[in-house]
Each structure stands twice: as C-alpha cells, then as structure tokens.
Amino acid sequence: MEFHFEVLKTDPTGARLGRLTTPHGVIDTPAFMPVGTQGTVKGLTQQALGELGVQVLLGNTYHLYLRPGHERIRRLGGLHRFMSWPRAILTDSGGFQVMSLSQLRKVEDKGVTFRSHLDGAIVELSPERAIEIQHLLGSDIAMQLDECLQLPASQAELRRAMQLSLAWAERSKRAFERTPGPALFAIVQGGDDLQLRAESARVVTDMGFQGYAIGGLAVGEPQQVMLRIVEAVAAALPAERPRYLMGVGTPEDLVEAVARGIDMFDCVLPTRNGRHGLAFTRFGPINLKNARHADDPRPIDEASACAAARDYSRAYLHHLVKANEMLGAILLTTINLAYYQELMADMRTAIAAGTFADFRAAARESWARGDVASS
Amino acid sequence: MEFHFEVLKTDPTGARLGRLTTPHGVIDTPAFMPVGTQGTVKGLTQQALGELGVQVLLGNTYHLYLRPGHERIRRLGGLHRFMSWPRAILTDSGGFQVMSLSQLRKVEDKGVTFRSHLDGAIVELSPERAIEIQHLLGSDIAMQLDECLQLPASQAELRRAMQLSLAWAERSKRAFERTPGPALFAIVQGGDDLQLRAESARVVTDMGFQGYAIGGLAVGEPQQVMLRIVEAVAAALPAERPRYLMGVGTPEDLVEAVARGIDMFDCVLPTRNGRHGLAFTRFGPINLKNARHADDPRPIDEASACAAARDYSRAYLHHLVKANEMLGAILLTTINLAYYQELMADMRTAIAAGTFADFRAAARESWARGDVASS
Numbered sequence: 215m216e217f218h219f220e221v222l223k224t225d226p227t228g229a230r231l232g233r234l235t236t237p238h239g240v241i242d243t244p245a246f247m248p249v250g251t252q253g254t255v256k257g258l259t260q261q262a263l264g265e266l267g268v269q270v271l272l273g274n275t276y277h278l279y280l281r282p283g284h285e286r287i288r289r290l291g292g293l294h295r296f297m298s299w300p301r302a303i304l305t306d307s308g309g310f311q312v313m314s315l316s317q318l319r320k321v322e323d324k325g326v327t328f329r330s331h332l333d334g335a336i337v338e339l340s341p342e343r344a345i346e347i348q349h350l351l352g353s354d355i356a357m358q359l360d361e362c363l364q365l366p367a368s369q370a371e372l373r374r375a376m377q378l379s380l381a382w383a384e385r386s387k388r389a390f391e392r393t394p395g396p397a398l399f400a401i402v403q404g405g406d407d408l409q410l411r412a413e414s415a416r417v418v419t420d421m422g423f424q425g426y427a428i429g430g431l432a433v434g435e436p437q438q439v440m441l442r443i444v445e446a447v448a449a450a451l452p453a454e455r456p457r458y459l460m461g462v463g464t465p466e467d468l469v470e471a472v473a474r475g476i477d478m479f480d481c482v483l484p485t486r487n488g489r490h491g492l493a494f495t496r497f498g499p500i501n502l503k504n505a506r507h508a509d510d511p512r513p514i515d516e517a518s519a520c521a522a523a524r525d526y527s528r529a530y531l532h533h534l535v536k537a538n539e540m541l542g543a544i545l546l547t548t549i550n551l552a553y554y555q556e557l558m559a560d561m562r563t564a565i566a567a568g569t570f571a572d573f574r575a576a577a578r579e580s581w582a583r584g585d586v587a588s589s
Numbered sequence: 590m591e592f593h594f595e596v597l598k599t600d601p602t603g604a605r606l607g608r609l610t611t612p613h614g615v616i617d618t619p620a621f622m623p624v625g626t627q628g629t630v631k632g633l634t635q636q637a638l639g640e641l642g643v644q645v646l647l648g649n650t651y652h653l654y655l656r657p658g659h660e661r662i663r664r665l666g667g668l669h670r671f672m673s674w675p676r677a678i679l680t681d682s683g684g685f686q687v688m689s690l691s692q693l694r695k696v697e698d699k700g701v702t703f704r705s706h707l708d709g710a711i712v713e714l715s716p717e718r719a720i721e722i723q724h725l726l727g728s729d730i731a732m733q734l735d736e737c738l739q740l741p742a743s744q745a746e747l748r749r750a751m752q753l754s755l756a757w758a759e760r761s762k763r764a765f766e767r768t769p770g771p772a773l774f775a776i777v778q779g780g781d782d783l784q785l786r787a788e789s790a791r792v793v794t795d796m797g798f799q800g801y802a803i804g805g806l807a808v809g810e811p812q813q814v815m816l817r818i819v820e821a822v823a824a825a826l827p828a829e830r831p832r833y834l835m836g837v838g839t840p841e842d843l844v845e846a847v848a849r850g851i852d853m854f855d856c857v858l859p860t861r862n863g864r865h866g867l868a869f870t871r872f873g874p875i876n877l878k879n880a881r882h883a884d885d886p887r888p889i890d891e892a893s894a895c896a897a898a899r900d901y902s903r904a905y906l907h908h909l910v911k912a913n914e915m916l917g918a919i920l921l922t923t924i925n926l927a928y929y930q931e932l933m934a935d936m937r938t939a940i941a942a943g944t945f946a947d948f949r950a951a952a953r954e955s956w957a958r959g960d961v962a963s964s
Contacts (some may be wrong), residue, residue, distance in 0.1 A: 252912045253908060253909075256907060256915055257915045259916065282883065284909045286883065286884060290884070290886055290902065290904050297905065407644075508657065508661065509661060509664065511666070527656070527671070527673075529661070533656070539629050540918065541631070541632065541633070544632070
C-alpha cells in the first residue's frame with residue numbers, strides 16, 4: 215500500500231520540510247494532527263475539519279475498541295468511512311489510554327490486562343492485538359504498543375519499560391508483516407534518561423520501521439528536559455523517515471520541536487483547552503472566562519483567515535463560555551485548530567524559504583508581547 | 590422603521606403564503622423560527638444557520654436580561670451585532686420563562702416579581718420594562734408581556750389571566766409608542782375556552798398591533814383542542830396582519846396550523862430533541878439512541894439537501910449519541926432544522942401552487958409510512 219516520505223528541504227536550524235504520502239492523501243510536514251478520540255474531533259464536523267486544512271487525524275484505538283468496537287467499524291467499511299473522513303488517519307496503539315484511563319491494569323511481558331473505564335469489563339491488549347485492531351480500523355499509520363511512564367520515574371523503571379517497549383516493537387513488526395497496512399511506526403521510550411533513549415532509538419532503527427515516534431514526553435518533565443531529549447533522539451533517528459513527537463504540545467513546544475527535526479505532532483491542548491474557554495492566538499493564550507472580556511467588542515484576531523476568530527467578539531465568546539453554551543466550545547475549538555494549522559503552514563513556508571530561525575524569533579516575540587489590552 | 594406584511598396568496602384550505610419585511614431582511618411565511626435562548630441556537634454557528642436558510646431567530650428576553658444583560662448587549666451594538674446574526678430576530682417578552690423557570694414568582698397587576706434561576710436575585714418585570722429590554726436588544730419584532738397558564742385550568746383562572754394579558758397589551762402598546770421599534774405583536778390568551786379566546790382576539794384587534802400571536806397553547810391540551818382554538822382565533826384576527834402560533838410544534842402541528850391560517854412558529858422541539866438523539870424526517874421521527882441503528886450504514890435521508898442527513902450513517906450517529914459526543918447533538922440539530930426549513934419551504938411552494946391539501950395528505954402518508962427497516 216502506498217506510503218512514502220520525502221524530506222524536501224532541511225533548514226539550517228535542523229527544521230525539516232517534508233511530504234508524507236498515504237492511501238488517503240498527502241500530509242505536508244511539519245504537521246499537527248487533531249485528536250479524534252471517539253471517532254470525532256469534539257465539537258467539529260468533518261466538513262469543518264476539511265475547511266481548516268486538516269490532512270490527518272489521530273484516532274484512539276482504546277476508545278474505538280471499547281465503543282463502538284473495531285469489528286463493528288470494520289463491518290461498516292473501516293474508520294474513514296464510519297466517520298466520513300476521506301483524509302489520512304493515524305491510530306495510536308491504545309497503550310497510553312490503558313495506562314491513564316483504565317482500572318486495575320496489569321502489565322506483563324505478554325501484554326496488558328485492564329478493566330474498561332466504560333463498564334468494568336476485563337480486556338487484554340497485546341502487541342499483536344493492537345496491530346490487529348488498527349488493521350481492522352483501516353489505519354493509514356499504525357503505532358506499536360508501548361509502555362509509557364509518568365515522570366519522574368526511577369532509572370530501573372524507565373529501563374524496564376523501555377526494554378518491554380522494544381520487545382513489543384519487535385512483536386508488533388512481526389504481526390504487522392502478517393496483516394500489512396500502509397505504515398507502522400515504532401516508539402522510542404526511555405524517559406528523561408539520554409542513555410536509555412539512545413539505546414531505544416538505536417534498537418528500533420535497526421529493526422526498521424516506516425517512521426519513528428518519541429513517546430513518554432510531556433508527562434511531567436520541564437520543557438527544557440523534553441527538548442533536550444527530543445534533540446538527542448531526533449539526531450539518532452534515520453533522516454529519511456518521519457519523526458513524530460507524541461502528545462505535544464503548546465505552540466511554543468511545536469516550534470521548538472520542529473527546530474529539532476520533528477515532523478509530526480498530536481495533542482489535545484487546542485481542542486480540550488478550547489472547550490474550557492482558552493483561545494490560542496498569535497499573541498499568546500487568551501482565557502475567555504476572564505471577566506475583562508465581558509464588554510470587549512474586538513474579535514480574537516481580526517486579521518485571521520478563520521471566521522470564528524474574526525466574526526465573533528470576545529464579549530460574545532465570554533458570554534458563551536460563562537453560559538456553558540456548546541457554541542463557545544465549537545468556536546474556540548475552531549479558533550485553536552485554525553491557529554495550530556496556520557502555525558504549521560507558516561513553519562513550512564519559513565523552512566522552504568530557509569528563514570526558520572527568523573520565524574521562531576518573531577513567533578516568540580509575538581507571544582511575549584501578549585494580548586493587547588481592551589480598547 | 591421598515592416593517593410590513595403582505596399576504597401573497599391564500600390557498601383554498603386557508604393556508605397563507607406571505608412575506609414579512611423587517612429592517613433585517615425578508616421573512617417568507619409560513620416561517621419557522623429556531624430558538625436562540627441565550628444568544629445562540631444551541632450547537633450551531635450563525636454561518637450554519639444562514640446556510641440552512643433561516644431568516645429569523647427567536648431570542649429569549651428573560652435569559653438575555655439575566656445574562657449577559659440587555660444593557661451590555663445594547664453597549665455592544667444590540668443583539669444582532671452581539672451574536673453576529675445579520676437577519677431578523679423576534680424576541681419574546683420574558684413572561685413565559687418567568688412562569689416556567691424562575692422561583693417564587695408573584696403576579697400582580699403591575700407586573701411580575703421573581704427570583705432569577707441563575708443567582709436567586711429578585712427581579713421585577715412589567716409590561717413597560719419588557720418593552721424597554723426588547724428595545725435595547727434591538728428586536729425586529731417585540732412581544733407584549735402576557736400571563737401564560739398551564740392547561741387544564743379553571744375558567745375563572747383563564748379569565749383572570751386573559752384580562753390581565755389584555756391590560757398588559759394596552760400598557761405594552763403605550764410603552765412601545767414612547768420607544769418605537771419595527772413591530773410589536775399582541776398575544777391572544779384564554780386557554781381552551783373559545784369564548785375567552787374570542788374576547789381576547791377582539792380586544793387586541795381593536796387596539797391594533799403589527800401582528801398577533803396565539804399564546805397559551807401546546808401547554809398540556811390534546812392536539813385537536815389546540816387546533817380548534819387555532820382555527821377559531823385565526824379566523825377572528827385581521828387577514829392583513831401576520832399570525833404567530835407560539836411554542837408549536839411537531840411537523841404535523843405545523844402543517845395543521847398552517848392549514849388554519851398561521852404564518853409563524855417557534856419551538857424548541859427540533860433543537861432540544863436533536864440534542865437528545867431524535868431526528869425528524871420525511872418518514873417520521875427516528876430515535877438514534879435505539880440499538881437497532883448500531884450497524885445501519887444508511888444515512889438519515891440520502892435524498893436530503895442537508896449534508897448532515899446525507900453524509901453520515903445512522904450507525905455513526907448512534908455511536909455519537911451513545912458516547913455523548915457534541916457532534917451527535919450538532920448533526921441532529923442540523924438535520925432537524927434542515928427538515929423544518931424544508932417543510933416550511935415545501936408548504937410555501939404548495940400554497941403558491943394552490944395544492945396545499947394534496948401536500949398535507951402526502952406529508953401525513955409519508956409520516957405514517959414510517960422509517961424503512963434496516964437493510
């Protein structure tokens with residue numbers, strides 16, 4: 215099945231401009247993937263996502279497996295058809311949600327056993343099963359099952375989880391070869407330990423995957439620690455494969471990680487924080503819950519290409535958030551994903567022009583300037 | 590200010606095709622007004638409402654008065670600008686919500702005193718104050734304050750509330766003349782008592798208003814009782830003024846009321862029931878919560894002009910409703926308002942063609958046929 219990646223240009227900083235081709239279209243990188251946990255990006259229609267220029271969504275294997283069930287989705291023609299989403303989908307392996315959401319989980323070499331957060335049913339997830347589920351969902355990019363720890367964690371724990379993830383990478387690869395799909399990505403683990411990270415990156419690279427992810431970051435460590443790990447791991451990964459930093463992050467995180475050679479991201483921040491009243495903008499975040507917006511007739515960003523950012527006042531958004539109206543969540547989710555998409559597009563333009571360092575400096579300055587006071 | 594109404598054609602059944610001109614555009618009648626309680630039709634952007642062909646919204650004076658406050662909305666340029674809604678807005682007087690939502694209400698000749706459902710604050714609403722609030726909101730069509738009773742009610746209670754509503758109509762008219770707006774509608778009360786209804790209709794017609802509403806129906810009485818009252822009151826109202834049946838109803842209610850000479854409607858059914866998993870369709874209602882839809886790949890209506898009804902399967906809608914996802918509410922609200930708009934447009938076409946009786950028979954037959962079983 216069609217899957218290939220080209221690096222079109224590398225900026226002096228290390229930022230890469232690329233193009234990922236999947237059976238469901240091209241993904242221009244660096245790319246941000248909105249999170250569609252239960253087969254929907256909360257609050258947005260698929261049409262709205264298309265209009266925002268989204269080329270790839272993340273689907274959560276854990277949630278879809280429990281409800282409505284991967285076999286049902288398969289019968290209904292796969293996840294793309296089920297959701298009516300014609301573009302690419304990357305699915306995670308379910309491992310992260312097993313760790314964060316389920317009850318009474320038990321991690322063994324063979325896999326993880328857990329109780330569903332929906333009905334308490336006991337479920338087993340193994341590397342082979344995670345591949346099978348993603349295969350039946352019809353994923354364009356499947357992820358290996360891994361074990362992701364919170365930080366801080368002891369070196370012994372980090373080593374154990376990293377080695378388990380490597381064993382699972384190997385088994386995932388063999389399972390994927392039996393039911394091939396467009397692409398399988400490995401996940402580098404090792405916490406905040408540079409030596410473990412180097413070992414993990416070396417072993418998965420030797421195994422050979424269509425792409426490589428960096429997992430187990432943005433889980434409690436300072437930003438500088440995260441960026442040091444990202445920089446070291448990216449440098450240890452093969453240049454010709456896409457690099458995906460999982461679960462990251464703020465606009466600043468994205469720019470800094472792109473500067474260190476990352477090509478793909480997913481994160482719930484723009485959608486989840488939008489539902490909680492926060493707008494991400496060129497001038498930094500704006501908390502619409504704040505009473506100072508109650509009489510402010512200005513839009514979030516009158517120069518935005520996004521109608522939601524341009525056509526509704528801060529006073530109206532504040533009212534919607536205070537009144538707990540769905541439209542507040544819808545408009546702020548739209549505004550945030552539009553900003554994230556615009557940020558990625560601007561980074562691609564800057565890399566193409568060889569001016570990424572200038573772009574990064576200008577973006578930092580704009581965020582630091584902050585939101586202009588109410589007129 | 591610009592406001593006029595023309596009856597373009599009257600069908601042999603009594604159904605009327607009309608055109609209402611307001612400062613915010615033309616309203617083709619019979620018209621259905623979606624309810625925008627807190628300055629938003631729950632779950633839809635103003636752009637989506639425009640794409641559905643909605644020409645007029647209903648705004649709730651009670652809710653907007655309590656939050657964000659009518660004076661704030663006035664400072665921000667009025668309700669149209671606050672919401673970014675360029676088309677017409679009818680505002681109710683707040684009386685109905687005072688009766689149904691507030692605590693410790695006290696009705697006196699001077700007005701009503703109540704405690705806010707938001708913070709318990711004591712607020713007074715009089716006919717004059719209701720007009721002032723609607724004036725500051727910038728309403729295209731203001732409604733008089735009235736007292737609406739639940740049915741059944743005693744004849745004495747119905748008479749008292751009807752006479753109070755007439756006294757308030759008179760005071761509303763005088764207040765409106767001091768702060769003129771495009772239009773003020775009176776409300777006919779009298780419950781299920783034909784004699785009281787006739788008296789109420791006669792008195793408000795003698796006073797003279799730009800339009801007349803029928804209130805106090807769909808409050809517990811059988812449909813046949815409602816339609817008998819509608820028929821009698823419509824016949825007693827001046828032919829050259831618009832007639833508005835408040836808070837009604839199901840698709841069948843709308844067709845039957847149009848057949849009795851009603852021009853305008855508002856109702857929460859398509860929006861509220863949509864949020865609770867119900868789709869209104871040409872083949873009657875479909876409850877998407879029902880497990881029989883879990884594996885059904887068919888859309889709600891593949892012949893619909895509405896993308897939400899055409900592009901998403903019943904299985905997907907079922908999943909969204911079961912998973913309590915916002916997108917379920919958004920899509921079903923869209924589907925329902927699209928169906929209501931289509932129903933009104935089809936009625937207007939039938940009236941223009943003089944074939945309303947045929948249309949009514951065909952619509953009844955289609956609803957009775959019901960939803961086709963899963964394939």
